[in-house]
Amino acid sequence: MKSGARAGDGRKPRADAIRNRERVLEAAKAVFSQGGPAASLEGVARQAGVGIGTLYRHFPTREALFEAVYRREVEQLVELVQALKAEASPAEALRLWLRANVAFVATKKGMLAALALATQKNPDLMAYSSDRLTQAVGELLARGAAAGEIRDDIGPEDVLRALIGMCYAQDRPDWQDSVLRLIDVFVDGLRLRGQPPG
Incomplete structure (x- = not known):
């Protein structure tokens, strides 16, 4: 599969995937510290500049992101x-x-x-x-x-x-x-x- 590695196939994540993950974590820190536990994951994705699907690919649940x-x-x-x-x-x-x-x-x-x-x-x-x-x-x-x-x-x-x-x-x-x-x-x-x- 040339477009990217499947999860669990042993390949390293692509550089853009690593960047996206870091952006999500940084955005989540800002959103959660301001908005409390009710802060939406959509808000995190928006602040990170990624789609909600990208967020869920990295963090399948709210607890996993937290x-x-x-x-x-x-x-x-x-x-x-x-x-x-x-x-x-x-x-x-x-x-x-x-x-x-x-x-x-x-x-x-x-x-x-x-x-x-x-x-x-x-x-x-x-x-x-x-x-x-x-x-x-x-x-x-x-x-x-x-x-x-x-x-x-x-x-x-x-x-x-x-x-x-x-x-x-x-x-x-x-x-x-x-x-x-x-x-x-x-x-x-x-x-x-x-x-x-x-």
């Missing part, structure tokens, strides 16, 4: 750790990473109902994300403690618990701005005395 967006967001946050370690001081890297998590939580809030369904079908999903994010923030904390910038008596679970608490404590339209301010205060509180704010 899970793919969620996993992609987690992986991007894990990859961000390496970039920040190369570009920012330890305390500043932690602050920037936590701030990036706010957008992830906004997307997650918009997908909450569907994610609940997805985790019923795939109970490992939440454990997977928790493990990955705990390891990621643990790297940032260890780097900060080794550099003498951040106290060493706070664990990654403590940091993630505080972040989740800040993000879910309020649901006003401006909640993200408020949480970003709180993150700055939180990271300043983690600094060892004598360390100036980033």
Whole structure:
């Protein structure tokens, strides 16, 4: 078959298929974070610039799309750790990473109902994300403690618990701005005395 590989025949996906999938995921992130769980798949396809058939070829159910967006967001946050370690001081890297998590939580809030369904079908999903994010923030904390910038008596679970608490404590339209301010205060509180704010 010359026009493209059939699913499951062992061939790599075509470049345009990969691009379409990425466009759908990016559009879904935007639509779900703004429109909540009722956001339509047609709206996602429209924003991605693809037909609804293309969307369903990649993601046959709403839950499959939500899970793919969620996993992609987690992986991007894990990859961000390496970039920040190369570009920012330890305390500043932690602050920037936590701030990036706010957008992830906004997307997650918009997908909450569907994610609940997805985790019923795939109970490992939440454990997977928790493990990955705990390891990621643990790297940032260890780097900060080794550099003498951040106290060493706070664990990654403590940091993630505080972040989740800040993000879910309020649901006003401006909640993200408020949480970003709180993150700055939180990271300043983690600094060892004598360390100036980033």
